[in-house]
Amino acid sequence: MHLLQLQNLKKYYATQKAVDDISFSIEQGSIFGLLGPNGAGKTTLLRMITGIFYPDEGEIIFNNRKFDPLNDTLLIGYMPEERGLYKKMKIGEQALYLARLKGLSKSQAMEKIKYWFTRLGMESWWNKKVEDLSKGMSQKLQFVTTVLHEPKLIILDEPFSGLDPVNANLIKDEIFELARRGSTIIFSTHRMEQVEEICDHIVLVNQGRKILDGTVQGIKQQFKENLFRIQLANKPAEITSESFSVVKEASNQLTVKISDGSSSNDVLKYFINENATVEAFSEILPSLNEVFIRLVEGTKTSRQFQNVAV
Amino acid sequence: MNKILLVIQREYLVRVRNKTFILSTILTPLLFAGLITAVTIISIKNVDREKIAVIDDSGTLKGNLENTKALSFEFPTGVDSTNYIAKGYSALLYTPAGDAENYKLISKKQFGLVAEGQLEDKINETLENQLLKSKYNVDIKELERERKKAGSAKIEQTYKEGTEVKKGNSGLAYGIGYGSGFLIYITLLIYGTMVMRGVTEEKTNRIAEVIVSSVKPFQLMIGKIIGIGAVGLTQFLIWIILLIGLTSAATAFLPHETLQQAQEASQQMPNGNMGSTAAGAAGGFAEFSSTLAQANWFLIVGCFLFYFLFGYLFYASLFAAVGSTVNEDAQDAQSLQLPITMPIIVSIIIMINAITNPSGSLATWSSLIPFCSPIVMMARIPFGVPGTVPYWQLFLSMILLVAGFLFTTWISAKIYRTGILMYGKKATWGEMWKWAFKKN
Numbered sequence: 101m102h103l104l105q106l107q108n109l110k111k112y113y114a115t116q117k118a119v120d121d122i123s124f125s126i127e128q129g130s131i132f133g134l135l136g137p138n139g140a141g142k143t144t145l146l147r148m149i150t151g152i153f154y155p156d157e158g159e160i161i162f163n164n165r166k167f168d169p170l171n172d173t174l175l176i177g178y179m180p181e182e183r184g185l186y187k188k189m190k191i192g193e194q195a196l197y198l199a200r201l202k203g204l205s206k207s208q209a210m211e212k213i214k215y216w217f218t219r220l221g222m223e224s225w226w227n228k229k230v231e232d233l234s235k236g237m238s239q240k241l242q243f244v245t246t247v248l249h250e251p252k253l254i255i256l257d258e259p260f261s262g263l264d265p266v267n268a269n270l271i272k273d274e275i276f277e278l279a280r281r282g283s284t285i286i287f288s289t290h291r292m293e294q295v296e297e298i299c300d301h302i303v304l305v306n307q308g309r310k311i312l313d314g315t316v317q318g319i320k321q322q323f324k325e326n327l328f329r330i331q332l333a334n335k336p337a338e339i340t341s342e343s344f345s346v347v348k349e350a351s352n353q354l355t356v357k358i359s360d361g362s363s364s365n366d367v368l369k370y371f372i373n374e375n376a377t378v379e380a381f382s383e384i385l386p387s388l389n390e391v392f393i394r395l396v397e398g399t400k401t402s403r404q405f406q407n408v409a410v
Numbered sequence: 411m412n413k414i415l416l417v418i419q420r421e422y423l424v425r426v427r428n429k430t431f432i433l434s435t436i437l438t439p440l441l442f443a444g445l446i447t448a449v450t451i452i453s454i455k456n457v458d459r460e461k462i463a464v465i466d467d468s469g470t471l472k473g474n475l476e477n478t479k480a481l482s483f484e485f486p487t488g489v490d491s492t493n494y495i496a497k498g499y500s501a502l503l504y505t506p507a508g509d510a511e512n513y514k515l516i517s518k519k520q521f522g523l524v525a526e527g528q529l530e531d532k533i534n535e536t537l538e539n540q541l542l543k544s545k546y547n548v549d550i551k552e553l554e555r556e557r558k559k560a561g562s563a564k565i566e567q568t569y570k571e572g573t574e575v576k577k578g579n580s581g582l583a584y585g586i587g588y589g590s591g592f593l594i595y596i597t598l599l600i601y602g603t604m605v606m607r608g609v610t611e612e613k614t615n616r617i618a619e620v621i622v623s624s625v626k627p628f629q630l631m632i633g634k635i636i637g638i639g640a641v642g643l644t645q646f647l648i649w650i651i652l653l654i655g656l657t658s659a660a661t662a663f664l665p666h667e668t669l670q671q672a673q674e675a676s677q678q679m680p681n682g683n684m685g686s687t688a689a690g691a692a693g694g695f696a697e698f699s700s701t702l703a704q705a706n707w708f709l710i711v712g713c714f715l716f717y718f719l720f721g722y723l724f725y726a727s728l729f730a731a732v733g734s735t736v737n738e739d740a741q742d743a744q745s746l747q748l749p750i751t752m753p754i755i756v757s758i759i760i761m762i763n764a765i766t767n768p769s770g771s772l773a774t775w776s777s778l779i780p781f782c783s784p785i786v787m788m789a790r791i792p793f794g795v796p797g798t799v800p801y802w803q804l805f806l807s808m809i810l811l812v813a814g815f816l817f818t819t820w821i822s823a824k825i826y827r828t829g830i831l832m833y834g835k836k837a838t839w840g841e842m843w844k845w846a847f848k849k850n
């Protein structure tokens with residue numbers, strides 16, 4: 101079931117087509133990665149999903165109904181990239197305030213805050229002020245305030261920036277746990293290694309348009325170049341075969357590219373026939389980073405301003 | 411609606427619980443009262459009593475010159491300009507032999523203005539009394555007694571309001587008008603700036619986007635404006651209570667004599683340009699409180715609250731809009747703030763002008779325009795409704811102000827909505843104009 105469907109969303113600013121006809125849908129309970137270089141239109145897209153902006157054109161279907169920013173925002177938790185908290189406010193009061201703005205009653209909110217503060221070891225923070233917290237600590241607090249009201253849809257824009265590896269892992273585990281319990285998570289970033297680790301499904305946008313859409317595995321398969329790594333105990337003096345060519349050679353490790361029409365078994369057969377002992381053999385799939393760079397490369401690194409006739 | 415209440419609650423509590431707020435709210439009236447008391451006491455105690463030796467060869471003054479608070483007169487013999495200081499006098503006064511000459515005062519030091527004024531008054535009084543006595547045979551003491559019995563004349567202004575004839579008091583109206591106009595002026599500036607800073611703080615702290623994913627930007631803006639307005643009302647309330655308390659405490663604490671002295675001191679001040687308004691205030695207090703009852707308090711307080719509230723709302727949303735376009739740079743805030751503080755400052759200048767001529771065309775027109783009506787109209791109302799301010803003007807002014815408030819809030823909300831999410835550069839007026847009038 102799709103929790104969220106975007107249909108031909110458009111948002112034009114005076115000098116830019118920030119979001120130019122983007123459609124995709126997100127499965128309930130999945131972790132969805134929204135990727136793109138800086139200025140690709142990610143933030144504008146997210147602001148439309150959270151009801152902060154209205155799309156110029158197109159529709160958002162949330163929970164099988166047309167998105168209603170007034171009421172549906174209560175089902176959404178949004179942690180923007182440009183985020184912050186009231187510096188002079190006590191942490192407990194701040195969490196309570198933000199939870200109540202999301203529509204929780206005071207007692208419900210207190211209960212949830214206690215649960216999360218205990219869970220993440222923040223009990224002693226209640227009467228401290230945000231200005232007393234380190235960047236990582238306030239990031240953690242920010243995360244808690246985002247997910248406190250158990251939203252159906254959690255949107256995290258660069259959630260790990262400023263976190264040390266220990267806390268980043270802590271948050272990552274919480275994200276998995278939330279997804280397991282049925283929340284859908286949109287994860288926006290340009291850090292590809294995190295995406296590969298966390299996301300089920302990704303969409304890549306660039307210059308306001310969607311340029312890639314699929315599962316992480318599917319995309320890797322789609323962009324693979326039939327490269328294999330093979331490690332031999334004894335390397336034959338000369339390697340010539342019609343079924344593959346050697347791309348890289350380092351001591352006993354070879355990187356081979358399989359020719360069209362051949363399969364990995366042809367490679368193995370060749371080395372077995374040559375009496376070379378195969379110690380390891382594996383396919384090299386492109387990292388998302390490589391896919392990303394390959395797709396985005398060639399377009400201008402920074403977005404150009406353009407005239408938009410509306 | 412519920413969310414606006416939450417925002418109001420937060421804005422209010424955060425500010426009211428703030429130590430600076432508590433201190434300034436309690437200390438300001440204490441400081442003010444302390445200052446007035448100190449100045450009053452000093453201005454009384456500071457008057458030295460000068461002993462003056464009068465060389466009165468003609469005998470015109472002897473026995474007729476009364477002592478005052480600041481001066482005592484003696485008519486010794488054998489005192490001249492060489493030995494008056496040794497004999498304990500601070501000055502020597504020669505009466506002239508003939509009519510043509512002036513009185514001569516010889517002293518080591520320059521006399522204070524009070525003392526000199528009193529000396530002159532006393533001599534003139536004595537001479538006048540003697541003249542009356544010798545030429546018309548009037549006993550001055552008897553005249554005084556008669557005069558006290560008869561009481562003195564005061565102008566009683568009456569004007570017709572409908573069928574009712576009312577007493578007027580333009581001095582009181584002036585005071586109330588000036589006071590309330592000024593109070594609104596200060597309120598607009600202080601709390602308007604507070605709204606602006608609050609908005610800028612939210613933006614630079616990067617909490618704005620977090621909040622507007624839960625509430626509409628309009629709710630956040632209006633909640634902040636109302637919350638800060640409530641803080642203002644609270645502060646005023648505390649000040650009023652404290653001032654009433656302090657005034658009654660001061661009246662009880664200061665002996666009656668001191669107040670009278672203060673009154674005398676202020677009356678004896680030649681032209682009153684001593685800058686000792688405090689003494690004047692203390693002196694005028696008794697008279698003032700007796701005439702206070704004449705004002706139409708119900709109307710004035712009602713109108714004050716109306717103009718205070720809507721004037722604040724009118725400007726606060728504009729301040730919020732400006733605050734939303736500012737980034738970290740405090741100088742940006744100042745330059746953007748100027749177009750909004752200008753009309754407020756112009757209003758107070760018009761008000762000072764209008765209060766001397768509350769029915770003039772400048773006063774009338776500017777009390778209708780929402781940009782200055784809160785200040786100027788409040789200066790006119792104490793002069794009488796519908797005498798000075800006809801009902802149609804009052805109602806038109808109120809309607810225009812409410813309409814103006816709705817308009818500025820509508821425009822500001824649009825600028826605000828875009829502004830709080832714009833990071834990086836400061837917005838230009840042209841951009842703000844575009845945000846204000848774009849379709850959604």
